[in-house]
Amino acid sequence: MISSARLRRLSCALLLALCGLCGALFSQPAVAQDISSPLAQLATDSYADTEAALGALALSGSPAAAGIVSALADGKLVFSAVPRQVFLRTEAGLVDPLTLQPVADPPAVKPVRVNNRVRRAIEAANGTLSLVSPDPARRLEAATAVARSRDTAALPALDLALSKEADPKVKTALTLARASIVMGQPGVSDAERIAAIGLVGAEGNQDALAILQGVPAESSPAVKQAAADAIAGIERSLAMWSMAQNVWYGLSLGSVLLLAAIGLAITFGVMGVINMAHGEMVMLGAYTTFVVQDAIRTYNPGLFDWSLIIAIPLAFLFTGLIGVIIERTVIRFLYGRALETLLATWGISLILQQAIRTIFGPTNREVGAPSWMSGSFDIGQLAITSGRLWIIVFAILVFVALLATLRMTRIGLEMRAVTQNRRMAASMGIRTNWVDAMTFGLGSGIAGIAGVALSQIDNVSPNLGQSYIIDSFLVVVFGGVGNLWGTLVGAMSLGIANKLLEPYAGAVLGKIALLVIVILFIQKRPRGLFALKGRSIEA
Amino acid sequence: MSPSDTRPPALIPTNGLVFLGVLAAVAVLVPLLNLTTSPDAAVHVPTYVVSLLGKYLTYALLALSVDLIWGYVGILSLGQGAFFALGGYAMGMYLMRQIGTRGVYGDPVLPDFMVFLNWKELPWFWYGFDLFPFALLMVVLAPGILALVFGWFAFRSRVTGVYLSIITQAMTFALLLAFFRNDMGFGGNNGLTDFKDILGFNIQSDGTRAVLFFLSALALGLGYVLCRFLVRSHFGKVLIAIRDAETRVRFTGYRAENYKLVAFVVSAMLAGIAGALYVPQVGIINPSEFSPANSIEIIVWVAVGGRGTLVGAALGAVLVNYAKTYFTSGFLAPYWLFMLGGLFVAVTLFLPKGIVGTYYEWREKRRPPADAAGEPLPDPKPAE
Numbered sequence: 001m002i003s004s005a006r007l008r009r010l011s012c013a014l015l016l017a018l019c020g021l022c023g024a025l026f027s028q029p030a031v032a033q034d035i036s037s038p039l040a041q042l043a044t045d046s047y048a049d050t051e052a053a054l055g056a057l058a059l060s061g062s063p064a065a066a067g068i069v070s071a072l073a074d075g076k077l078v079f080s081a082v083p084r085q086v087f088l089r090t091e092a093g094l095v096d097p098l099t100l101q102p103v104a105d106p107p108a109v110k111p112v113r114v115n116n117r118v119r120r121a122i123e124a125a126n127g128t129l130s131l132v133s134p135d136p137a138r139r140l141e142a143a144t145a146v147a148r149s150r151d152t153a154a155l156p157a158l159d160l161a162l163s164k165e166a167d168p169k170v171k172t173a174l175t176l177a178r179a180s181i182v183m184g185q186p187g188v189s190d191a192e193r194i195a196a197i198g199l200v201g202a203e204g205n206q207d208a209l210a211i212l213q214g215v216p217a218e219s220s221p222a223v224k225q226a227a228a229d230a231i232a233g234i235e236r237s238l239a240m241w242s243m244a245q246n247v248w249y250g251l252s253l254g255s256v257l258l259l260a261a262i263g264l265a266i267t268f269g270v271m272g273v274i275n276m277a278h279g280e281m282v283m284l285g286a287y288t289t290f291v292v293q294d295a296i297r298t299y300n301p302g303l304f305d306w307s308l309i310i311a312i313p314l315a316f317l318f319t320g321l322i323g324v325i326i327e328r329t330v331i332r333f334l335y336g337r338a339l340e341t342l343l344a345t346w347g348i349s350l351i352l353q354q355a356i357r358t359i360f361g362p363t364n365r366e367v368g369a370p371s372w373m374s375g376s377f378d379i380g381q382l383a384i385t386s387g388r389l390w391i392i393v394f395a396i397l398v399f400v401a402l403l404a405t406l407r408m409t410r411i412g413l414e415m416r417a418v419t420q421n422r423r424m425a426a427s428m429g430i431r432t433n434w435v436d437a438m439t440f441g442l443g444s445g446i447a448g449i450a451g452v453a454l455s456q457i458d459n460v461s462p463n464l465g466q467s468y469i470i471d472s473f474l475v476v477v478f479g480g481v482g483n484l485w486g487t488l489v490g491a492m493s494l495g496i497a498n499k500l501l502e503p504y505a506g507a508v509l510g511k512i513a514l515l516v517i518v519i520l521f522i523q524k525r526p527r528g529l530f531a532l533k534g535r536s537i538e539a
Numbered sequence: 540m541s542p543s544d545t546r547p548p549a550l551i552p553t554n555g556l557v558f559l560g561v562l563a564a565v566a567v568l569v570p571l572l573n574l575t576t577s578p579d580a581a582v583h584v585p586t587y588v589v590s591l592l593g594k595y596l597t598y599a600l601l602a603l604s605v606d607l608i609w610g611y612v613g614i615l616s617l618g619q620g621a622f623f624a625l626g627g628y629a630m631g632m633y634l635m636r637q638i639g640t641r642g643v644y645g646d647p648v649l650p651d652f653m654v655f656l657n658w659k660e661l662p663w664f665w666y667g668f669d670l671f672p673f674a675l676l677m678v679v680l681a682p683g684i685l686a687l688v689f690g691w692f693a694f695r696s697r698v699t700g701v702y703l704s705i706i707t708q709a710m711t712f713a714l715l716l717a718f719f720r721n722d723m724g725f726g727g728n729n730g731l732t733d734f735k736d737i738l739g740f741n742i743q744s745d746g747t748r749a750v751l752f753f754l755s756a757l758a759l760g761l762g763y764v765l766c767r768f769l770v771r772s773h774f775g776k777v778l779i780a781i782r783d784a785e786t787r788v789r790f791t792g793y794r795a796e797n798y799k800l801v802a803f804v805v806s807a808m809l810a811g812i813a814g815a816l817y818v819p820q821v822g823i824i825n826p827s828e829f830s831p832a833n834s835i836e837i838i839v840w841v842a843v844g845g846r847g848t849l850v851g852a853a854l855g856a857v858l859v860n861y862a863k864t865y866f867t868s869g870f871l872a873p874y875w876l877f878m879l880g881g882l883f884v885a886v887t888l889f890l891p892k893g894i895v896g897t898y899y900e901w902r903e904k905r906r907p908p909a910d911a912a913g914e915p916l917p918d919p920k921p922a923e
Contacts, residue, residue: 339700342615343842346835347879351877354877470709515709515710522696523693
């Protein structure tokens with residue numbers, strides 16, 4: 001319910017507006033729901049009256065107002081000279097604008113005419129009306145627009161809207177808009193201005209900053225000081241948030257790097273095999289996702305949200321199998337010849353790329369996101385997309401699972417034994433050949449799992465793997481070969497450093513700077529952040 | 540073959556003589572047959588073949604530069620393409636300046652792409668490139684200085700083996716990204732192209748192409764002699780020792796890093812010269828020359844021909860590139876990557892010493908044991 005004080009103020013505003021615009025005075029008391037006088041004005045066939053009526057309608061708070069204004073904009077508002085009355089023209093014939101009931105005995109009508117001034121008034125009225133629209137999103141939008149325009153004329157509408165507003169978010173926006181108008185309005189006391197500045201400053205976002213920067217130059221020093229303080233405060237908080245956002249992006253990039261590199265940390269770090277085909281294992285994982293989704297779309301579309309969950313074990317098994325085959329047919333003949341493994345696996349990577357290109361074509365394949373991976377939410381001023389969040393969670397899960405496999409399972413124990421001392425392990429009855437194949441299969445399988453995740457954020461094309469291979473090697477080398485924790489720290493620090501550099505240097509220069517930093521870092525610590533210590537290091 | 544064990548091996552061994560002989564014959568015959576015979580004659584060599592063969596020769600020189608450090612010092616550089624491209628860019632910049640007012644925009648000083656980017660004056664690093672001697676100097680200096688700085692850091696802190704390979708790859712990748720940027724002032728994505736003439740001679744004419752071909756052959760021959768000279772000297776012996784047991788060389792009192800650095804810089808300069816000869820014959824240089832995949836491909840040329848044999852590197856470069864031209868131009872084109880990939884795998888598995896290395900081995904087996912120590916056979920066993 002609207003309080004009587006509000007009503008009085010509203011009617012005053014309405015009357016003032018009418019006086020100012022057309023000079024016509026209406027003696028009957030204006031009541032919020034009563035829009036008979038503006039309706040009568042619309043029927044006078046005068047542009048000035050129409051304009052005034054629009055202003056009054058917008059502030060009337062009547063539920064019929066929006067319909068009338070939009071009918072006017074569409075040329076569907078008509079009037080009859082005798083009796084002076086307006087109607088809406090609908091498909092069902094003329095209807096009464098208030099009751100929307102058909103008129104029983106339609107008189108001769110003409111449309112209410114519109115010129116540019118009236119069109120502007122329609123726009124303004126629409127703006128005001130959207131402040132009280134039933135849709136909160138529209139109200140929010142309108143409030144932000146008013147705050148930007150700082151149009152003094154919108155003040156009464158704002159007051160009206162504020163009195164009705166229940167949604168806290170919209171209410172803040174309205175308060176902000178009101179404060180921004182008050183700040184610039186002549187004839188307002190310094191205390192009121194400073195209070196408004198305080199209100200705006202407390203918002204602490206980009207909009208508030210723009211409002212505060214618009215404090216009129218002729219304001220008193222106290223007001224200016226308050227504004228300057230508020231601006232400094234907002235800039236500090238904005239800088240903090242943008243830093244936090246960059247760190248978030250960095251974590252996200254870091255988790256992508258971690259996923260891509262962690263399989264390599266096994267094959268390269270644990271086995272010492274330089275697997276240049278590692279990127280192609282990632283690619284195969286991504287294509288497995290594509291095939292799974294394709295099958296699901298064809299046979300059982302209802303399962304689509306489960307497609308990634310289904311793809312993960314399949315990708316692991318498929319790429320793991322390919323890995324075991326590669327190990328058995330090529331790599332096992334090359335142990336101890338690290339640089340030659342590099343060449344052979346590079347050859348394998350070319351073959352795999354070309355094979356995929358032949359089967360699936362050279363273009364990008366569409367891999368969809370399940371519904372639980374789309375969408376986003378805000379924490380303060382951080383925009384967090386669910387997809388990225390899931391990838392971070394997934395990377396951590398994979399990392400923990402891998403760590404647990406190496407630490408707690410029999411095969412993990414055997415892998416570590418073979419890595420540390422192959423001959424001793426063999427003497428203890430461990431089938432080192434078999435362990436080699438399993439280790440390589442594990443590393444490849446993890447790469448396949450990474451491919452499932454990366455299919456969500458990257459183009460699934462035959463070249464997918466190429467874009468990760470250099471980064472992955474850098475992560476492993478930077479973190480320290482043979483140490484999974486090093487890979488984690490390496491991936492995260494490279495990811496965050498990359499995103500923190502980007503705002504200053506741009507994406508490409510930032511990347512170049514990072515490459516140079518890693519190259520220099522390797523000069524300083526040739527064995528990475530977490531180097532294995534021991535006599536076996538020196539070859 | 541040296542008759543005695545005490546005499547040092549000849550500067551140019553028998554296979555080297557064969558190589559230089561064939562090279563000299565090609566260097567003279569190909570341009571001659573192109574210029575003097577009529578296009579209808581059976582022995583006529585079309586101009587495009589001259590350019591193609593000239594390209595192979597520059598690749599052979601590039602492969603030679605890789606073999607010097609990979610075959611004899613054990614440095615597997617996955618960034619050799621960067622030195623090649625830098626030499627190429629230095630030459631390309633000279634050729635760009637020679638275009639003068641004949642560019643699309645007709646600016647007497649600025650190359651077209653700078654006018655297009657609305658640049659007002661020439662960036663400082665383009666100064667001097669209108670002078671041919673300066674450009675030639677930069678062809679060797681630009682890759683040389685990069686190799687010096689990079690190698691000085693890397694070898695001093697004893698980054699070896701796989702680690703070195705990975706950071707050289709990162710180096711060429713960083714350069715790739717950098718040269719893709721328009722702001723760098725090297726033509727961005729499109730690189731440098733539309734060359735008109737070199738030293739006043741039209742770059743498209745048959746005569747110029749013949750001379751460029753001859754110069755490429757000459758450079759390859761001289762490069763081979765230089766490499767032979769280096770690896771045969773005391774310096775080269777230390778290099779081979781470093782390849783086989785770097786730690787032991789250090790313990791013997793040699794500053795291994797200095798030896799490696801010199802070899803690395805010489806190799807980079809050779810690659811730069813190869814790039815400088817490549818650009819006028821191909822007519823374009825763009826950032827894709829920096830791509831890590833290119834550098835890895837160079838390694839396979841050397842591996843196919845035979846690592847640590849010099850002649851093999853040149854042979855491998857020509858063979859692989861001939862195969863590439865053959866396969867990528869016909870109906871077999873989609874299978875070229877299968878071929879190349881298969882070649883990588885097959886060579887490392889079945890032909891670890893490459894063609895020439897395997898031939899040496901075969902000859903060695905047939906020879907009576909007393910005479911076995913004639914030529915010191917490079918051992919393709921990697922250092923690490």
